Amino acid sequence: MQHFLTTAVPYLRRYKRGLAMGLGALVLKDVAGASIPLVIKAAIDTVTSDAPLTVLYWFCGLMLAIAAFKAFFQYWMRVILVGISRDVEFDIRNDLFRQFTRLDAGFYAGHRTGDLMARSTNDLNAVRMMLGPALMYLTETSLTFVLALGIMFSVDWQLTLWALSPAPLVTLVVIFFGQRIHARFQKIQELFSDISSRVQENLSGVRVVRAYAQEEAELEQFAKLNERFIHQNLRLARLSGLFMPLLQALIGMTFLLVLIVGGFRLLDGQITLGSFVMFNTYMGILVWPMIAFGWVVNLMQRGSASLKRIRAVLDEEPSIRAPRQPEAMPRDATIGLHGVRMGWNGFNALAGVDLTIPEGATVAVVGRTGSGKSTLVQLIPRLFDPVEGEVRVGGIDVRSFDPAELRKVIGFIPQETFLFSATLAENIAFGVQNATEEQVRAAAEMAGLDCDIEDFPLGYRTMVGERGITLSGGQKQRTAIARAILRDPRVLILDDALSAVDTITEERILGRLREFMRGRTTVLISHRVSTVRGADRIYVLDHGRVVEQGRHEELITRGGYYADLHQKQLLEEELESI
Ligand SMILES: Nc1ncnc2c1ncn2[C@@H]1O[C@H](COP(=O)(O)OP(=O)(O)OP(=O)(O)O)[C@@H](O)[C@H]1O
Ligand SMILES: [Mg+2]
Structure with a gap:
């Protein structure tokens, strides 16, 4: 009653x-x-x-x-x-x-x-x-x-x-x-x-x-x-x-x-x-x-x-809401994590992380599986809030922004791609109103998807089965990348978004992306040294903490986890080429 x-x-x-x-x-x-x-x-x-x-x-x-x-x-x-x-x-x-x-x-x-x-x-x-x-x-x-x-x-x-x-x-x-x-x-x-x-x-x-x-x-x-x-x-x-x-x-x-x-x-x-x-x-x-x-x-x-x-x-009230008087998005898109702790049920996925991603830089995050990489990047578009500490964009706590405005400047490619049961073009243009065909094409090209699409009889009008069931893993990932690129974001986050493509395709995509990302901020997560070696700075996470940081060469000479990873992958490559 x-x-x-x-x-x-x-x-x-x-x-x-x-x-x-x-x-x-x-x-x-x-x-x-x-x-x-x-x-x-x-x-x-x-x-x-x-x-x-x-x-x-x-x-x-x-x-x-x-x-x-x-x-x-x-x-x-x-x-x-x-x-x-x-x-x-x-x-x-x-x-x-x-x-x-x-x-x-x-x-x-x-x-x-x-x-x-x-x-x-x-x-x-x-x-x-x-x-x-x-x-x-x-x-x-x-x-x-x-x-x-x-x-x-x-x-x-x-x-x-x-x-x-x-x-x-x-x-x-x-x-x-x-x-x-x-x-x-x-x-x-x-x-x-x-x-x-x-x-x-x-x-x-x-x-x-x-x-x-x-x-x-x-x-x-x-x-x-x-x-x-x-x-x-x-x-x-x-x-x-x-x-x-x-x-x-x-x-x-x-x-x-x-x-x-x-x-x-x-x-x-x-x-x-x-x-x-x-x-x-x-x-x-x-x-x-x-x-x-x-x-x-x-x-x-x-x-x-x-x-x-x-x-x-x-x-139900969403825990992530816009503040009453949201701050305007700052010009400077430097991202900073300050003493960030994040976890569930007493378990810490991130146990006090401090790191800076300077505006326009490409920063990579590596670390063994479960070390907290995905958790870290999801904090940036505020998919959830940290238990402790602050995530800042342009020096301002992300909780001061309207989440919609914050997310507008971020192109986020999650680790698990999600596609809708619509055409490829519609999937790429998701979230962008009035995207022209040329824009969709350009984004697909940037993501290295163009060659694949040319092979489809229906091209961009190919229907993607529910959740992209009709595409290969790598095609799905690149569709997701094209989707993020089309948004023309100031910050691009790729959570292991190239894991399903071979190293040659990866190199091609990274080359194009580098051009696209000039002047924009990029966060790359990967298990492959080949993906991250060109980054301006590499952070190594372990058990929710930053254990190493620096450029590729610096980390190699340090002889830690990263150098180890590098060594193993070099060996693998050599074995493959025999
Ligand atoms: N929603 C959640 N609820 C509970 N625990 C979670 C949740 N999301 C992540 N975790 C836990 O947090 C830890 C870090 O997860 P995260 O996804 O950040 O790892 P990752 O470094 O991205 O690993 P991978 O390389 O396998 O993608 C894991 O132990 C995971 O089980
Ligand atoms: Mg992950």
Whole structure:
């Protein structure tokens, strides 16, 4: 309920006018519907007195007119109110997606994609059902109840009380079952998330599953999950299967009471035949609301469970946000790390790092796997913030900038390339509006991708399968490089972005990049000495600390990790050339 007020009401408020019109139609429709038994009563009472039979035609005509009136407003009630629920669904879906784009790495580390997908599909639908049909029927049936009962009371209050006597029992049944149905539904929704996650992971990891011949194992696991899902669904079905007949039995009892008690009162002459028929007609009208009520309660409970799950996502605050008054990006793009510590769960990936990347320089970072290189460079575009210390650009803490502005000047090529299922050209132009074909071509050329593209029959219009599944590892990497180049960044960060190309291609690309990067700042991460030897400065990381720094020649003469690496790679090259 609280979620309804804080989350759903603000959305509904945007459609005040529509809601007012829908409600207007609802009231008119309900009033018309409730007046029909009154006409029947009048007709019967008139006919049973000695009025001429032709009066019947008039009553029939009147009833037809009322029915048409009712149908007209019922139509508009549905169109308007269900339409608004679609509008709200649209708004929430947009807000959810906006939130997904706002949230940072920390959030995604803690949530599975499938679960988030479930929230934006299944849960959203449950919320729509609540805000549309459920709320509409609830209002409609409540009003019908009030109107019908009001008229019934005024005609014969004693008979009405008899008719109402099973009502407390109905309420108890609805509450009892409602709570249990709600709990089971929530469990089902969670299981659905699990299933979605499983499917999503298997689809994106389909190659790994195949390569490890894990189809059977995955199938088995999925079958288990699916079975639990079905099991929970059957439990829910059993419960609602019990609920409905029980409700109907209670309603049948009400009919019985009206028939017996009303019959006696008719024979005693306490009510007219018209009133007796009217009561039965009202009971007929009230059956649907009574059944719908259970269904509506059910929908409301599902909806609020789902609303809670959606609300939880909407309430997440990204930890990386723009400050209230962001600093302008400085002209000087010197990057400095000052006493930076970064880690997760007590483990330090970076344990106090100080380093400077002067404007326009090419700086390389090497070090064994897991030494913290990727962690280090991700701090520069503020993909996450350090636990301790500061990262500065132009002498200013990066937390003082608007992250979007900061990221605009940085071309970041992550260690794991991500391509979208779009054309090569679209992938390269990602993040740059109105990129011309020439610009895309030039960027591809700079990244050494042009030769490959020439071999593709569709050239730049080649569709890249989901995540670039149709490209080779090296082609993917170079697409990512071209993407970063096209942004025309002042700072270019390559996180092992040449690892999948051979040394000859690498040399060619580096040669072109050197030209492109004149006057810009470059950070190169690599495991290869050949990639980094030309850098202005090389930092060697080990266990999250800078252990060596200097130019290639200086580090060679120092005889540390770098010299060792150099030695090994020289040896490898010699062996290869034999
Ligand atoms: N999001 C994360 N949560 C927890 N630990 C992490 C996270 N990212 C990195 N680490 C840990 O931090 C350490 C440094 O990781 P990092 O990716 O910086 O290494 P790297 O030097 O880039 O290695 P490689 O050469 O293999 O790419 C690793 O031990 C890794 O397990
Ligand atoms: Mg790395």
